[in-house]
Amino acid sequence: MARYVGQRVKRTEDPRLIKGLAHYVDDIRLPDTLHVAFVRSIYAHARINGVDAGEALKAPGVVAIFTGKDVSEKIGPVPCASALPELKVPDHRVLATDKVYFVGHPIAAVVAADAYAARDAAELLMVDYEELPAVVNAEEAAQGGAVIHEQFGSNVAYKLTAGEGDIVAALASADRRIKQRIINQRLAPVAMEPRGVLARYLPGEQELTVWSSTQIPHLLRTQLALMIGIPENKLRVITPEVGGGFGSKLNVYAEEALLGWISMQLGRPAKWIETRRENMQATIHGRGQVGEIEIGCKADGTVTGLRYNVVADLGAYHQLLTPAIPTLTGLMLSGAYKIPAIQINVTGVFTNKMATDAYRGAGRPEATYVVERAIDLVAAELGLDPVAVRRRNFPAPEEFPLKTATGLFYDSGNYEGALAKALENAGYERLREEQRAAREQGRIVGIGVSTYVEICALGPSQAMPAGGWESATVRIEPTGTVTVLTGASPHGQGQETSFAQLAADELGVDMGDVTVVHGDTAIVQYGIGTFGSRATAVGGTAVFVAIEKLKEKASKIAAHMLG
Template identity: 80%
Template sequence: MAEKTVGKPIKRTEDPRLIQGLAHYVDDIRLPDTLHAVFLRSIYAHARIKSIDTTAAQKLPGVVAVYTGKDVAKIGPVPCAAALPDLKVPDHRALASTKVYFVGHPVAVVVAESKSAARDAVDLIEVDYQELPVALDEEKAADAKSPVIHEQFGTNVAYKLTAGEGDIEAALKSADQVIKQRILHKRLAPIAMETRGVLARYYPGEQELTLWTSTQIPHLCRTQVAIMLGMPENKLRLITPEVGGGFGSKLNVYAEEALMGWISMQLNRPVKWIEGRRENMQATIHGRGQTGYIEIGFKKDGTLTGLRYNVFADMGSYFQLLTPAIPTLTGLMLSGCYKIPAIQINVTGVFTNKMSTDAYRGAGRPEATYVVERALDLVAAELKKDPVEVRRKNFPQPNEFPFKTATGLFYDSGNYQGALDKALKMADYTKLRQDQQTARKEGRLMGIGVSTYVEICALGPSAAMPAGGWESATVRVEPTGKVTVLTGASPHGQGEETSFAQIAADELGVGVNDVTVIHGDTAIVQYGIGTFGSRGLAVGGTAVYLAIQKLKDKAGKIAAHLLQVDASTISFAEGKFTSSAAAGKQITIQEVTLAAHVAKSLPEDMEPGLAATSFFEPKNFTFPFGTHIAVVEINKETGEIDFQRYVAVDDCGKQINPMLVEGQIHGGIVQSMGQALYEEVVYDDQGQLITGTLMDYALPKAIMIPHLELGSTETPSPVNPLGAKGVGEAGTIGATPAIVSAIVDALAPYGVRHLDMPLKPEVLWQIINKKSAGAA
């Protein structure tokens, strides 16, 4: 009998192959006769293509084909799955034809016998561009006087949307005070460690296409690419081999995926494209990108009356899969973990001459949490109250769940006080505030930031999702007793091969190593949705759990038959079926499995075999929450930030593997620190990408990260039988406001109440320097 592992921090079973370099990413898959594709991308942010001459490129030895926009016109548009009223959807083709809209916009693709020949040929393509004026800033681009990107629309405004409940005007009027604040969420680059990559192989005899691609959504991608190529979906096999991270950037369907398939079909040879890092910075989706205006109304005692958020959301020039939908998630989460009677969001989605924005870890929710948490800090500062007190004042009580918000959600379960109390205790908050008083007397700039957050996870009920929000699993017990799990989820670093195996092993009384989890091959795995939105475990893991219940039900009937007892007397524990009717009579799952397969003696009318499939449809989202506390000291001479403490208490419901939870929290906090302190995709006033390499775009490194003190509380979700909520995005949601709050708090003696990210040392030094100079 195997030891139970659910709830234990067992090591990831996928790690040995990753650490030893034995894993297979797209570029590791080598097929004979493979051709290599390299793109020519626009060097201008906005230009008309007057002519393209590919003659010299085509003549270069080794070059097999050069394609431009007109050659690939038969490939259908790159899909956008978001449906919003009066949404203006540009015709997004695989290659540019008459105009280019952003630096990195693909203009032509060269296919050659070698990567280097393809790359050399790219330099020989001559494009005659007529440069056009650019629209870059989402707020200015919405103005009627701005240059227009998509002429057919006559405007850069892609859509306007208002959401929320309650009478916002009355709510703000009833407030004792209203604070307004402009707030920026800069563009960020997701930067998965593995860039995108596609290998396509067409089998002309079978008329089948196999596509290896680095994606988070193998089945949805297959459906969409098949539509783009006009081929039967079941003639397209899509395989995601090892995927080296996504952070939302691979929750998408890209032009390059369809193009490689199309090229392989034209040339009857395999063709591979591996994205370079510079291409990745230019032409893989970016995240965030909002300019917003907060209005928060409150009573003198700190009670919130209403929140309005008017936001210009930067779409980029085209829509990718979910581009216009991301700000709607911001709107959904604007209540944070507080009772706010009236909430309104007014979104203006704006086209700009930049790469598309889309889902980046948190996808719209970090923006919401940041808005609400900054607003709460502003209220606390105005009322001269401790920010913790203002938060506590507006929390719903644990017995008020499910809690309805003015954004139309029902939070499943929560105990915000519990997580806050635990974090305050871990940080010794009272002492920290005393230390801060001392520091200020000594002229040192110490700051404490507290963020209490709630996020929306386990996306989600199908009614709220563009392409279904369920997840699938098939669980088979093989004749030898080994267990195979086929999941529609698509792990790409989360460790679901381990956590799903833990669930299956415990439920079936076998060892974790007896379970193999298979994912990401549409020819093997039943249709599924994928991994994003902190849904893998809560939705995908639940499907595994439910499939096993079905399987055990059948196995129990076989066991009863073999033990010659009534099925109602059978119970299952620790890998054995036992009958309450016949003392000492038991039979192992392995024996039952063998019997199910050899099929010599089965109950009447029962089918042989032992496998079950579940398509789990969640009834609601889940709402994980927590408290993050950052403590910093800022050097007055340089503005440099020293992290003194970082405490996080997260509640993601039941934890299947606490080590995976911790890893997700660590990673999320680190990405938050990146956003808060370093990261910003910068385009210059001509739309040139200034932060085009990792020499310019600062990702946090291990040496830049302080020790993270983690704790957790466990409030199970009632939404699924595992009680799990999801944790993939928590760190990026809870941490950013805590860090910014700490730095703003440190600079409070200079009258600072808000600063926009990234908080570079120079920004802080300028404040300190100017104020000091002014005082002197």
């Protein structure tokens, strides 16, 4: 029996967190640190006729002020890793130069001796704006109107059609066809800890260290090296505690590159801690889809086909994965059902808002809303129980592995069994009786039913921009303690505990003798990071494989010693 895996244990990372002894970016103090405040656009769309920093430079404690003209040719564009056919990618720089295109767009960075002096001086900087018409409605952006990036001629960033099966024939064969407008509203992730960056450059060693509240320290190091123009092996990224990410910190932001560059120019550490207002304005947003579903069905509730025409609000420019998120919606449109023909038609558009990107499921919850709402529409149209319609369209366990009309393979499943268990636990029949009784009394009682298939534990795949693998190194120290180095970057998922459980059981040591190290690119071998529910499934597997190799090596050494 395993001593630790599967057993109730106290999380090893919790004591420092609940005692207030953990260190987030803002808890790290370095001598002579300068503080940065940003001047951000108050307009959604405007030309910049001039920036007057004269009064701000005279303010007490101000060391320097940088504008877009100072850095536009010295720091590369914010990277976009998505590769889609005919995708239009704006050249988005870390500070605006001639134009701003969303509220919160950074225009200038004020560097001062402390955070208060920087904020006060930022209030003195004057920007001469020429306001332009703003495009804030995604559907209107798709149809025309004011163009945000003139070089593209329209606000359409890309169009994509995906899916399999003859959708026209599938819908034509239906006894009923139902349409419904669907809105997945745009939202702000709002992690408890806003973003934060601390950068320190050592000119003698020509080494730059960046502390960042990120989910992807190694990928961030690679991209920052390219943006700033520093050799990657001279750049170190450290991720201390992270107070929530939810995908919003699965990114490479302008502030991270700019802070590193500022420290290199001034020869002193530079720190920026995002305010909550900045967090709402300039950290990626999630969702933002407006579309129409069309579903066809037979009289018994069997679905013949599903089409989803959607306009995706991408925001004013692309962050790391912005254009790719709506494509994940298309992958999951089959949900838990056997639908013979599915088509998604995506129109990704620029609007005068912050970019959208990965947030809590990243395109997949949108798909669940679409297909589950569609199944409920079928039930309502035919006067059937929503549960009955779901059961009719479930694949049977013996039909797995199942290829969906979105191009995915579902390896296994017993959806009927899972739903039956859920209905039993909820007392579904009793709830329906209570609902009927309530309605007879004039009271409205709703009962919601939903199923969900998730694509997660993202591993090696052509669909993964960074490869999808994960890394681990496991060492037995001379004193018998064990060190696990993981390329995953946990920030609340509990891998410091679960990886220690795994190592302790496999190596026969006490769990307290296992230390899990992560989030430091100078110590940990290259890794991909933590997102998409992948850290234990992929990172934990890497730890297990490393342990197996270590045990094999130890066996050879023991055999040699024993003759």
